[in-house]
Amino acid sequence: MAQNVFDFRGAVRYIFGCGSLARLGAEAATFGQKALLVVDPALADAGILDRIVSAAEQGGVKTTVFKEFQQEPEPTEADAAAALAKKKKCDLVIGVGGGSGMDLAKAAAVLVANPGKAVDYVGVGLVPKPGLPTIMVPTTAGTGSEVTWTAVFTRRAEKAKGGINSPFLYPSLALLDPELTLTVPPDLTAATGMDALCHAIEAFTSVKANPLSDLAAQEAIALIAEYLPQAYADGRNILAREKMMLGSLLAGMALANAGVTAVHALSYPMGAIFGVPHGLANAVLLPYVMAYNAIGSPDKFALVAELLGENVDNLSTREAAQRAAKAVHDLMTDLELPDTLNDVGIPIDALEDLADKAMNLGRVLENNPRRIDRDDALFIYDEAYGLPSDDECDGCDECDDDCEDDCEE
Ligand SMILES: [Fe+2]
Structure with missing residues (x-):
């Protein structure tokens, strides 16, 4: 039987390898000058946040850090990240962490350019317009969020979990440096x-x-x-x-x-x-x-x-x-x-x-x-x-x- 028609999508671009974090600043500068940096709070303690900020600054990119969120975040936390990006007039979003940080960053990027709240877009194909460009920097080997079109949120009051699924969530760049995973317990x-x-x-x-x-x-x-x-x-x-x-x-x-x-x-x-x-x-x-x-x-x-x-x-x-x-x-x-x-x-x-x-x-x-x-x-x-x-x-x-x-x- 003939193969059914299929398509294949992912991040626009990939950079992979030990030491590739050094390229973050130059790559970020091709997208903008002010980045919202969504970082898993635990990474601040591990010293990774400082390395990310310094790598971004080497490209002349200023960062606004958003790190007050819980693991497996609520949609309202993406709303808060987007509000901060708007307030600081950010022109790109960098997501650093496991799935929670990267999903939150991807959602915040589209919320900057679209009306409403994150919860409005939980489902498939509901986001009307593309958002800010995004760079995803995974710090665990597991989630795959750096390449997917999904941002998953937990709505604890409703005891429900579900994702925003939109082609506009595919990251502009996935930057994968395995050295960032060396300290994962x-x-x-x-x-x-x-x-x-x-x-x-x-x-x-x-x-x-x-x-x-x-x-x-x-x-x-x-x-x-x-x-x-x-x-x-x-x-x-x-x-x-x-x-x-x-x-x-x-x-x-x-x-x-x-x-x-x-x-x-x-x-x-x-x-x-x-x-x-x-x-x-x-x-x-x-x-x-x-x-x-x-x-x-x-x-x-x-x-x-x-x-x-x-x-x-x-x-x-x-x-x-x-x-x-x-x-x-x-x-x-x-x-x-x-x-x-x-x-x-x-x-x-x-x-x-x-x-x-x-x-x-x-x-x-x-x-x-x-x-x-x-x-x-x-x-x-x-x-x-x-x-x-x-x-x-x-x-x-x-x-x-x-x-x-x-x-x-
Ligand atoms: Fe999974």
Whole structure:
């Protein structure tokens, strides 16, 4: 069958490599003279803020710093950043950090040029006009925000999470310097790296995958599988940091064009209701969603297993596809990550509500290679909680029946 028509988008330009931060000032000066610098507050303490300001100043670019925001920000925080940019008459926005800082910067840039508030544009294609030019400088290897058209916000009062998705959010420049990730602590290295792996595997198995997103996703999976454990084992390993940043970028490219699937759809309510960090929520769900999805795209999941380093010689496609989830489980063990919902603080009586909320993410679930309704989502949450399946469970207090042995606490 002929290939369907597809297009492929991303940041306008990329600069990648150790030491590339030194080019920030000269590059920023091609866009303007006054930059709003949106910086993750933790980076001020790590000394990275000073390095960014000094790099920008070397190009003659003055900076106004916006760093008073929370992780996984509210839309109102983007409104505040945009208001500051307007007040200071900024002509470009530089976003520095993980997903929170970069998403906030991308949203602020379009809000400067458009009426209304960030919450008005949560959805797809709702932003009327382009905003200020943007430069994204990631400081973790995970989010991929430096290349995507999305800015995700958490609306805690509504217990909801959702993104502004607009072509006007694609950054003007993604500047990736792996040296900026050298100080990321091991637990954050693991969680953000697993988020990148989710992007790659979900995009690769999405029904919207195309040949270019597949190329990016496959390379990302192989890089992350090989180098995430090394970056976790020794954060000073610059080769591992460099390969992880490249893997994260490629995963972001794949995600920007093929979308994500049920892992992200099911993890969003965990973040919105219980504040489970994005990377961790995705990581916990990933092997369970993969096991569920394997029959929907067996050839691709078999290839994922191989890319993750599994020996699939002499296995049927079905058997190889099932190995993919096991390989992710093994990787998470190496990274000392929790592997059940219980371990990340989700109460058992929340699973029904989580399944209801996940159904609000129909646009994401449409990408899933296996159809998924509310009961399917609940099945996955049950599995990820560590509840025994019906055929091994005789019941207990946990599941309102009368067994005592088989259910985990
Ligand atoms: Fe993500």
